[in-house]
Amino acid sequence: MxxxxxxxxxxxxxxxxxxxxxxxxxxxxxxxxxxxxxxxxxxxxxxxxxxxxxxxxxxxxxxxxxxxxxxxxxxxxxxxxxxxxxxxxxxxxxxxxxxxxxxxxxxxxxxxxxxxxxxxxxxxxxxxxxxxxxxxxxxxxxxxxxxxxxxxxxxxxxxxxxxxxxxxxxxxxxxxxxxxxxxxxxxxxxxxxxxxxxxxxxxxxxxxxxxxxxxxxxxxxxxxxxxxxxxxxxxxxxxxxxxxxxxxxxxxxxxLGDSLQSALAEETHAYTARLENDWYATLQPEILVKIVPQLRACLDREKRWAVWLYDATQSHSIIEQMQTKLVTNHTQHLAGLVAYLLENEDQRGVAELYSLLEFSNALPALQSAFASYVQQAGMQLMQGSEDSLIDSLLTFYTSMQHIIASSFQGNSAMSHAMRDAFENVVNARDSKPAELLARYIDVKLRAGNTIMSDAELNQCMTQVLALFRFLRDKDMFEEFYKRYFAKRLLLARSASDDAERSMLLKLKEECGPDFTAKLETMLKDIQLSDGLATAYTERRKHSPFDFEVNVLTQAHWPTFPDTSVQLPDEMQQEMKRFKSFYETCHSGRSLHWRHALGFLILVANLGKAGIKELHVSTFQAAVLLAFNVVPLDCEISYTSLLQSTQLPPSELKRTLQSLASGAIPTRVLRKHPQGRDVNDTDCFTINQALRNDRRRIRINQIQHKDTREEQKNTEQRVFIDRELILQAAAMRILKARKTIKHAELTTEVVLQIKNRFAIDASELKKAFERLIEKDLMERVEGERGLYRYIA
Structure with missing residues (x-):
């Protein structure tokens, strides 16, 4: 049913x-x-x-x-x-x-x-x-x-x-x-x-x-x-x-599965051996780079086909063996291609190489090869001209960043490898990169308003900061930066107050408030000086000429040479009046004049060249004012100028060079005989043949490069400051901990100071010994390596 x-x-x-x-x-x-x-x-x-x-x-x-x-x-x-x-x-x-x-x-x-x-x-x-x-x-x-x-x-x-x-x-x-x-x-x-x-x-x-x-x-x-x-x-x-x-x-x-699997595996091994022999027959980079995309395509295909060509137990091992023979066994040769590709600016080739080695788990070799290339190429740049070094480093760093973002897909390990190599490059010449970086910033902040917009200037400073991060001795940079910063402030050569403050803020965010404390005080001194100048002007309303003074806190400003100069009586009298005014406002303080950083605006009658408004330094003004006592066509000898200005010979010659041998539109003096170098027998006259349609003429002082002695003095000041900074850091830790072991104190001091400079173990040991000598801390008896704070 x-x-x-x-x-x-x-x-x-x-x-x-x-x-x-x-x-x-x-x-x-x-x-x-x-x-x-x-x-x-x-x-x-x-x-x-x-x-x-x-x-x-x-x-x-x-x-x-x-x-x-x-x-x-x-x-x-x-x-x-x-x-x-x-x-x-x-x-x-x-x-x-x-x-x-x-x-x-x-x-x-x-x-x-x-x-x-x-x-x-x-x-x-x-x-x-x-x-x-x-x-x-x-x-x-x-x-x-x-x-x-x-x-x-x-x-x-x-x-x-x-x-x-x-x-x-x-x-x-x-x-x-x-x-x-x-x-x-x-x-x-x-x-x-x-x-x-x-x-x-x-x-x-x-x-x-x-x-x-x-x-x-x-x-x-x-x-x-x-x-x-x-x-x-x-x-x-x-x-x-x-x-x-x-x-x-x-x-x-x-x-037929078992027999087929065995035959397929045998064929794949033979096929891999044929590819290895064909592709690596020559190791010339220009030939080897051509097989990289073929290698990746081959491994991609074989991995995809392995799903149905082999059973699950064989598939993984066969692909691994193929990767080993075609890539892993030749990793050094393949990774070495990155230098050839980068030298030829082949970003696509770099991306293909990265893709292949990432697919084959061989990136460590590429990281090493890439870091080696960055270091070698960077070292070559470091041997180049100092005038273009920072620009070259910035261009190179930007290009490597682009390679990491595009060809290396933003891989963090590749980025770390590049940064480590770049740090070695930037610090290869001791303090020189710190000085050149400070000088580079000085040039940009001086000319920023005329050659780039505010946004471009800000972008430029951000890029510079990327190089700054690689400096191990940031305190050395601080010293050089402070010198250039001081000149910009005192000579009124800054692009803008906003640009200066923006850069200080960037440095403060990067290194902390201690790093920029003196720089901020310098900027504050200028602001206070402006207020002081306003008060003095109101008091001296009938002065025959404008007179402004920047009063600086000596401890926060770099040291400048105390060069003497003989100024006109009117100026000397005005200086005395200002000193009296300042002493009434701030009793107990004393003023020391630094004429090397002063500047004046002179209205000069240059005869046939007309009346011009000259923007000159104090030393240039002293030389030009000496011509007021002689007729327009009269010569004044070098020896006479040396006697009337009381300038040191080297300073007088440099000043005369700027007035008589500088840029043609600014040569307000003529040297007899003609020539760039100033000799003791030369004579000078007013250049009535000056061709310059502008009424206002800025005459730049010839900048002399820092001598080895000045460089040595700057470095010595930094080393002295380092010792004091190490002692201060150790004291702050000791006050908080009362007792602490040597290893712990060393570690904590390094953590506090590492963003300012690289600490040498001998320097740290010396700082601890000085604190013991000053009876600020002591070793605990019976406890090896233990320090105690002395109140």
């Missing part, structure tokens, strides 16, 4: 299916109309061995007879099932025989062609099984309730198909050889795609046909799922790889 109900249900469900099937038109209706099913085997044969369309109504009587037979008894159904499956097997045997005998396994191309035909045969057979499955649905459903009729029929056919291939044709080795040949050809074609599009002996038309035969509606197949194929095989892969992909899965279902 249960069986009858099931048959009734199946009949109701399949009547709809059978009406939608396109049956072969070659089937004779006289065969199918026979109620004793004599035409069934003939119908199956025609359905499997021929492919043409007809109206499904022609098979309705035969389908009805099958349903009736299955409904009679289970014995009738089993007999009919056995008879039909035997007929299907015979058809499979006929189909297999159609492809002919397998070729010799040594003929790889023939094996590939024959194996492809085998794939096409099975794909075609699967598509035809749908017609048979619909016809035999009552029989198949009766015997396998939990399996769809199509799955049952396909499994039965594939088993017999495999048996024919293995036991009758004995073509296992041919199938494996064909797959290997297809994979070999696919690798060759894939390598050539960078330069040209090549095709394998199996055309894309063959591929399209073999793929289109797969039935998309089947839930079970002896070919791989199309979803997996999209992940493992792409449209860019050669056609033979698409075919090999299906054949590998087919061979595995046929029970």
């Amino acid at each position: 249960l069986a009858a109900s099931f048959q009734s249900l199946n009949k109701a469900r399949t009547d709809a299916l059978i009406s939608d099937v396109n049956w072969p038109s070659s089937i004779d209706s006289s065969d199918t109309a026979n109620p004793d099913l004599q035409g069934l085997n003939s119908c199956i044969k025609r359905l499997l061995l021929h492919r043409s369309d007809t109206n499904s109504r022609a098979l309705q009587p035969l389908y009805q007879a099958i349903c009736d037979t299955c409904a009679v008894s289970s014995e009738s159904s089993r007999a009919l099932y056995q008879d039909t499956t035997d007929q299907i097997k015979r058809c499979i045997e006929i189909l297999v025989s159609d492809i002919g005998s397998p070729p010799m396994r040594t003929d790889s191309e023939a094996c590939a062609q024959w194996t492809h035909q085998l794939l096409s045969l099975w794909t075609e057979c699967r598509s035809r099984l749908h017609l048979v499955a619909h016809l035999l649905f009552p029989i198949l459903a009766d015997h396998h309730i939990n399996t769809s009729p199509y799955q049952l029929l396909e499994s039965l056919c594939f088993t017999h198909f495999t048996q024919q291939i293995r036991t009758v044709l004995r073509a296992q080795s041919v199938v494996i050889s064909g797959i290997i040949s297809l994979v070999q050809q696919g690798r060759i074609d894939a390598q050539h795609t960078h330069s040209s599009h090549t095709t394998s002996p199996l055309s894309h038309a063959d591929l399209s046909e073999s793929l289109s035969l797969e039935d998309p509606t089947s839930s079970h197949s002896h070919l791989p799922d199309t979803t997996d194929q999209v992940k493992s095989v792409t449209d860019e892969d050669p056609s033979c790889i698409h075919i090999a992909y299906k054949l590998v899965h087919l061979a595995s279902e046929m029970g």
Whole structure:
């Protein structure tokens, strides 16, 4: 009763299916109309061995007879099932025989062609099984309730198909050889795609046909799922790889998996060895760089193909072995290419090299090679001209930052490697980079308003700060910066107060408030001096000339030479009046004049050249005012000027050079005889032939470079300050801790001072000894390496 109900249900469900099937038109209706099913085997044969369309109504009587037979008894159904499956097997045997005998396994191309035909045969057979499955649905459903009729029929056919291939044709080795040949050809074609599009002996038309035969509606197949194929095989892969992909899965279902895996692994090892020999035959950089993109593309392909070429246990190890032979064993040669690529400004090549070594977990070698290049290239820059050194370093640093951001994808390890190398470069010449950096900032802040906008100036200072961070001896920079900063303030040469404050704020954020304390006091002194000058001007409203004085706190300003000069009586009287005024405002303080930093504005009658307004230094003014006591055309000798100005000879000669041998539009004096150098026998006159249409003329003083003695004195002051800074830091820690071990005190002092300068162990030990000598701390008896604070 249960069986009858099931048959009734199946009949109701399949009547709809059978009406939608396109049956072969070659089937004779006289065969199918026979109620004793004599035409069934003939119908199956025609359905499997021929492919043409007809109206499904022609098979309705035969389908009805099958349903009736299955409904009679289970014995009738089993007999009919056995008879039909035997007929299907015979058809499979006929189909297999159609492809002919397998070729010799040594003929790889023939094996590939024959194996492809085998794939096409099975794909075609699967598509035809749908017609048979619909016809035999009552029989198949009766015997396998939990399996769809199509799955049952396909499994039965594939088993017999495999048996024919293995036991009758004995073509296992041919199938494996064909797959290997297809994979070999696919690798060759894939390598050539960078330069040209090549095709394998199996055309894309063959591929399209073999793929289109797969039935998309089947839930079970002896070919791989199309979803997996999209992940493992792409449209860019050669056609033979698409075919090999299906054949590998087919061979595995046929029970050839172990043998195929062994053969594929052997072929991959041989293929890797061939690539290694070909690609590394020469180690010349210009040739080696060309294989980098090929290497990466090859590893990408092999990793993607490994998903279906090998089983899960083999896949990872084979790819690792390939990476080892093609990349890891040659890491030093590959990483060394970064210098060649950077020298040739090949950013794309650098990116490809980085991608390859990152893919192969070989970045440490690239980091080392990159750092080595940065250091070598940077050291070459450090040997160049001092005038362009900072610009060169900034350009180089910016370019390396761009390489890290673009070619190295912002990798932090590469950035750290570059920064470490750059730090060694910047500190390679002791204090010289600190001096040049301070000078560079001075030039920019002096001319900032005329050569760049405020935004550009701010950007420039931000870039300079990047170099500043690499300085180990920032206190040395502070000393030089303070000297240039002082001159800008005192000579009113700053681009703007905002620019100066902005730079101080950047330094303060970078190094802390202690670093900029003196600089901020210097700026405050100028502001206070402005207020003092206003008060003095109001008190001396009837003064014959304007007189402004900058009063500086000596402890916070750099030391400047105390050069004496003989000034006109009017100026000396005004200086005395200001001193009296200052003493009334600030009792107990004394003033010391530093004329080397003063400047004046003179209105000069230059004869035929006209009346000009000259912006000059105090020393230049002293020389020019000496001409007031002689007629316009009269000469004054060098010795006379030396006597009247009381300037040191070296300073007087430098001043005369600026007035008589400077830029042509500013030569307000003429030297006799002509020449740049000033001799003791020279004479000078007013240059009435001066050609300068401007009424206001700024005459720059010739700047003399710091002598070795001055450089040594500057460094000595820094070293003295360092000792005091170390002692102060140690005392702050001792006051807070009362007792502390030597190692802990050393560590904490280093943490406090590391942003100002690099600490030498001997300097630190010397600072501790000085504190002990001053009775500010002592060693604890019986406790080795323990210090105690003395209140």
